[in-house]
């Protein structure tokens with residue numbers, strides 16, 4: 282049986298080094314040596330939710346870059362030695378309306394998640410890229426453009442694409458006003474992308490601690506969510522508000538920022554929310570969400586980032602320090618994404 286070494290959730294909320302089973306190489310598979318994997322807040326939530334579970338193995342990791350080490354017999358688009366990037370979706374039905382529209386992330390049969398998903402062919406559970414090797418169907422791997430730092434590019438594949446799709450779908454461009462709520466992994470990439478698209482971009486954060494960083498990232502303005510006067514001044518000002526807050530919260534203050542016919546896209550906390558219809562009615566405002574991205578948008582994002590020299594602001598840690606990364610992410614002590622270097626697993 283093919284195996285690799287990785288980090289799996291133990292009975293408590295920590296990750297432990299373990300041998301991870303991998304499938305044998307299929308005709309349309311790439312075997313990828315995982316070099317860098319971003320630490321997403323979703324990984325932390327998955328490990329927390331897994332606490333006490335004994336019935337299945339959890340290996341997180343769904344935004345990674347690496348090098349192709351083997352290709353299956355039917356693979357034509359990749360060669361051994363190619364630098365690749367893989368995100369949080371590794372398969373889909375390929376024939377439903379969403380897949381045909383290039384939105385495999387919304388596949389009617391639900392896309393196969395990079396970890397915690399179910400393989401479409403053999404029904405096995407997928408294990409993520411906090412490991413040295415990942416086997417991926419060729420359609421869901423992307424060539425990493427030359428010039429993009431492989432460590433800094435890894436977070437583009439989840440954090441980046443998750444904010445890119447709504448920015449693009451909402452047609453953000455020069456002259457638009459965008460507010461990004463929550464300056465974390467998703468938020469800081471939303472700022473960079475929004476600025477590169479030409480939008481006037483404002484960061485909304487809980488304190489002034491990140492104000493200088495926001496400016497360095499290209500943001501034009503900074504609002505503190507608890508500052509009543511500042512938030513009132515921002516009322517009805519934004520065409521698009523991208524909300525990346527990772528915890529349950531009231532949407533009302535952020536809907537107030539949305540301008541006439543504008544949209545609040547809530548991509549951070551994905552749970553039940555209560556909305557007063559009048560907060561939408563006044564100003565004909567729209568509330569939306571988005572998650573991950575389809576294959577065309579993911580390829581377009583990588584191309585855009587290569588042209589605009591955009592990667593994540595990262596702190597690289599050897600993968601053996603993954604539990605430290607989790608603890609610090611939990612207390613908001615990251616500027617702005619941890620990336621694990623998996624080479625210590627050799």
Ligand code: NAP
Nearest residue numbers: 322323463464465466467486487526527528548549572573
């Ligand atoms: P992150 O790096 O921890 O950033 C989240 C930011 O939210 C923090 O930096 C903080 O910004 C703000 N925040 C945290 N707790 C808050 C609270 N209690 N109240 C108000 N603001 C708070 O996390 P991330 O990796 O960017 O992920 C953000 C969320 O997106 C997570 O819930 C994650 O699961 C979700 N996610 C969704 C998708 C999708 O497909 N839709 C994909 C990836 C991640 P400030 O310090 O600036 O206030």
Ligand code: ZN
Nearest residue numbers: 321323439440
């Ligand atoms: Zn993620």
